[in-house]
Amino acid sequence: MKFKTLSAALFTTAAVSVSGVSMAYDEIVSVRQEPVQPIQPAKVSDPQLVKLGAMLFFDPRLSKSGFISCNSCHNLSRGGSDNLKTSIGDKWQEGPINSPTVLNSSLNVAQFWDGRAADLKEQAGGPIANPGEMAFTHELAVEMLQSVPGYTVEFRKAFGTDKINIDMVTDAIAAFEETLVTPHSKFDKWLAGDDDALTPTELRGWDLFKTSGCVACHNGAALGGNSFQKMGLVEPYHTTAAAEGRSAVTGKDADRFNFKVPTLRNVELTYPYFHDGGADTLVEAVDIMGRLQLGKKFTPDENAAIVAFLKTLTGEQPRIIVPILPPSSDATPRPTPFAD
Amino acid sequence: MKFKTLSAALFTTAAVSVSGVSMAYDEIVSVRQEPVQPIQPAKVSDPQLVKLGAMLFFDPRLSKSGFISCNSCHNLSRGGSDNLKTSIGDKWQEGPINSPTVLNSSLNVAQFWDGRAADLKEQAGGPIANPGEMAFTHELAVEMLQSVPGYTVEFRKAFGTDKINIDMVTDAIAAFEETLVTPHSKFDKWLAGDDDALTPTELRGWDLFKTSGCVACHNGAALGGNSFQKMGLVEPYHTTAAAEGRSAVTGKDADRFNFKVPTLRNVELTYPYFHDGGADTLVEAVDIMGRLQLGKKFTPDENAAIVAFLKTLTGEQPRIIVPILPPSSDATPRPTPFAD
Numbered sequence: 202m203k204f205k206t207l208s209a210a211l212f213t214t215a216a217v218s219v220s221g222v223s224m225a226y227d228e229i230v231s232v233r234q235e236p237v238q239p240i241q242p243a244k245v246s247d248p249q250l251v252k253l254g255a256m257l258f259f260d261p262r263l264s265k266s267g268f269i270s271c272n273s274c275h276n277l278s279r280g281g282s283d284n285l286k287t288s289i290g291d292k293w294q295e296g297p298i299n300s301p302t303v304l305n306s307s308l309n310v311a312q313f314w315d316g317r318a319a320d321l322k323e324q325a326g327g328p329i330a331n332p333g334e335m336a337f338t339h340e341l342a343v344e345m346l347q348s349v350p351g352y353t354v355e356f357r358k359a360f361g362t363d364k365i366n367i368d369m370v371t372d373a374i375a376a377f378e379e380t381l382v383t384p385h386s387k388f389d390k391w392l393a394g395d396d397d398a399l400t401p402t403e404l405r406g407w408d409l410f411k412t413s414g415c416v417a418c419h420n421g422a423a424l425g426g427n428s429f430q431k432m433g434l435v436e437p438y439h440t441t442a443a444a445e446g447r448s449a450v451t452g453k454d455a456d457r458f459n460f461k462v463p464t465l466r467n468v469e470l471t472y473p474y475f476h477d478g479g480a481d482t483l484v485e486a487v488d489i490m491g492r493l494q495l496g497k498k499f500t501p502d503e504n505a506a507i508v509a510f511l512k513t514l515t516g517e518q519p520r521i522i523v524p525i526l527p528p529s530s531d532a533t534p535r536p537t538p539f540a541d
Numbered sequence: 542m543k544f545k546t547l548s549a550a551l552f553t554t555a556a557v558s559v560s561g562v563s564m565a566y567d568e569i570v571s572v573r574q575e576p577v578q579p580i581q582p583a584k585v586s587d588p589q590l591v592k593l594g595a596m597l598f599f600d601p602r603l604s605k606s607g608f609i610s611c612n613s614c615h616n617l618s619r620g621g622s623d624n625l626k627t628s629i630g631d632k633w634q635e636g637p638i639n640s641p642t643v644l645n646s647s648l649n650v651a652q653f654w655d656g657r658a659a660d661l662k663e664q665a666g667g668p669i670a671n672p673g674e675m676a677f678t679h680e681l682a683v684e685m686l687q688s689v690p691g692y693t694v695e696f697r698k699a700f701g702t703d704k705i706n707i708d709m710v711t712d713a714i715a716a717f718e719e720t721l722v723t724p725h726s727k728f729d730k731w732l733a734g735d736d737d738a739l740t741p742t743e744l745r746g747w748d749l750f751k752t753s754g755c756v757a758c759h760n761g762a763a764l765g766g767n768s769f770q771k772m773g774l775v776e777p778y779h780t781t782a783a784a785e786g787r788s789a790v791t792g793k794d795a796d797r798f799n800f801k802v803p804t805l806r807n808v809e810l811t812y813p814y815f816h817d818g819g820a821d822t823l824v825e826a827v828d829i830m831g832r833l834q835l836g837k838k839f840t841p842d843e844n845a846a847i848v849a850f851l852k853t854l855t856g857e858q859p860r861i862i863v864p865i866l867p868p869s870s871d872a873t874p875r876p877t878p879f880a881d
Contacts, residue, residue: 267625273608278600285607289608523617523861531822531823538629
């Protein structure tokens with residue numbers, strides 16, 4: 202199978218007629234023995250599905266109000282997050298939890314902070330039908346899409362049929378989200394062999410990150426996302442947020458306050474931090490994590506070095522062309538932002 | 542002065558290091574004697590200013606909540622509008638009026654439905670400080686921007702100084718908005734000499750549009766935007782909307798219910814119609830306009846022909862790369878979506 206790298210794919214899919222360039226997919230190989238691996242460029246095996254997914258990701262018509270899209274809370278201008286403590290839902294409802302970044306989310310062991318969705322496809326259906334988020338239903342979302350001629354054309358191209366169902370919708374969104382990876386960070390350049398990619402302070406931060414135990418949970422290509430861990434392991438975490446994490450899924454008391462370890466990729470962009478957005482800055486987050494999870498009080502100098510390292514995890518952001526959405530037809534049900 | 546066309550400019554400005562292509566600016570000339578002229582491609586004389594304006598246009602940090610950007614209500618995925626009857630403001634406030642498209646808005650004689658802003662620069666400052674819209678202040682907006690290192694770099698490049706003020710902010714947004722034009726519609730291809738660009742039905746619609754009197758107000762390159770006219774000239778317009786239009790600016794009773802004539806460019810994309818969003822479809826809008834403004838009841842066949850013509854006014858939509866916004870610093874004040 203031929204793959205295309207991210208930028209080529211997005212130009213191609215967003216403007217098929219403009220560019221059909223196919224680029225070879227080059228794996229980025231680490232030359233170092235480290236518990237973190239480089240982020241790989243996106244593989245796009247189905248450009249038409251990705252193009253459709255991008256349209257759906259940006260379409261507020263998937264919400265009851267016609268005002269909230271996936272991109273509202275997973276804003277691709279802002280590290281795939283909304284940079285709010287907790288998100289704003291339909292009718293300005295205050296969400297219960299911090300919106301995790303969509304960037305590199307395909308690397309997660311499961312989706313949502315409590316892992317209640319197995320994968321991106323399962324996740325994508327959640328917010329659409331959540332009364333506190335997009336407040337729509339899958340049936341109404343499909344009815345809307347089916348009534349838009351420009352969409353039936355795109356679904357036919359992607360699936361060979363224009364009889365739309367919610368599985369097709371979430372397939373497409375997930376396919377787009379899988380392209381939202383951020384390779385070529387400074388840290389990954391260092392992993393790939395560029396000794397000058399990191400400053401001595403950043404390298405010291407990486408060393409502290411490993412020797413202090415951060416890497417025990419934040420490892421793998423995404424530096425996190427691959428396990429559930431207790432928030433407040435050594436000292437309890439104090440928060441007014443009601444979320445109790447993994448126990449909501451497993452029903453086990455032992456899983457209370459177990460949350461999915463968030464990725465640290467692009468963490469400079471995805472403030473505020475923790476499941477409740479309780480830490481505004483990286484300085485604060487590193488300090489709290491050190492004390493509560495590791496029983497370690499970092500000196501200001503150590504904290505600064507770790508923060509400097511964390512900022513080397515910002516990768517190339519996906520280059521997305523703002524999708525032009527097909528207009529509603531006269532038959533399309535209109536959004537009802539102010540109705541009950 | 543050398544100009545660049547829109548697509549070249551946006552690639553250039555959104556990714557200066559990737560592409561520095563400069564393309565000649567080609568004026569599109571009409572070969573016909575008609576009361577409508579083709580939309581011209583964007584002229585970008587200051588790519589750095591346009592790039593900065595694009596960032597600001599997409600940045601929700603210009604709102605109190607950190608959730609609403611210019612693009613929220615002037616969505617470039619959706620014809621530069623939000624496709625809602627009236628817009629959603631801070632804390633889900635129901636706006637008093639329909640959000641006009643930002644596309645081709647540089648051609649307007651003045652901005653807002655009542656023309657209270659002379660130009661795009663003056664308009665841009667309005668929603669930021671409007672308590673019912675972005676609910677921020679110019680002072681807080683500038684304070685936010687000044688605290689973001691990535692922004693001070695961009696302002697320095699655009700203005701030669703990184704001491705930001707609100708004039709620079711609105712200058713940049715206006716410069717970006719001036720590039721949001723939509724040339725090369727089917728109708729403009731016909732104006733430029735392509736006899737096959739329009740079908741017989743579309744041509745009949747154009748003829749009806751002229752002979753019925755629509756063109757008396759909807760003329761010029763934008764088919765509107767260049768005068769104020771009374772809504773409900775022959776028959777009164779019934780609405781629950783409180784807006785009384787131009788009289789709010791002039792104080793003259795004679796100007797009550799005088800609104801700026803909206804552009805019909807891209808009207809297929811900018812539903813619902815009228816200052817109160819009272820008409821969901823073009824069929825409805827054409828029918829109401831005919832009766833209330835012209836004292837004319839179009840037959841279903843005439844209505845369909847005019848609607849077919851109106852859909853030929855959809856031009857090439859601006860090709861915008863989603864701007865990557867610079868992260869807030871530790872010193873940046875955080876948004877307060879749920880505080881009073």
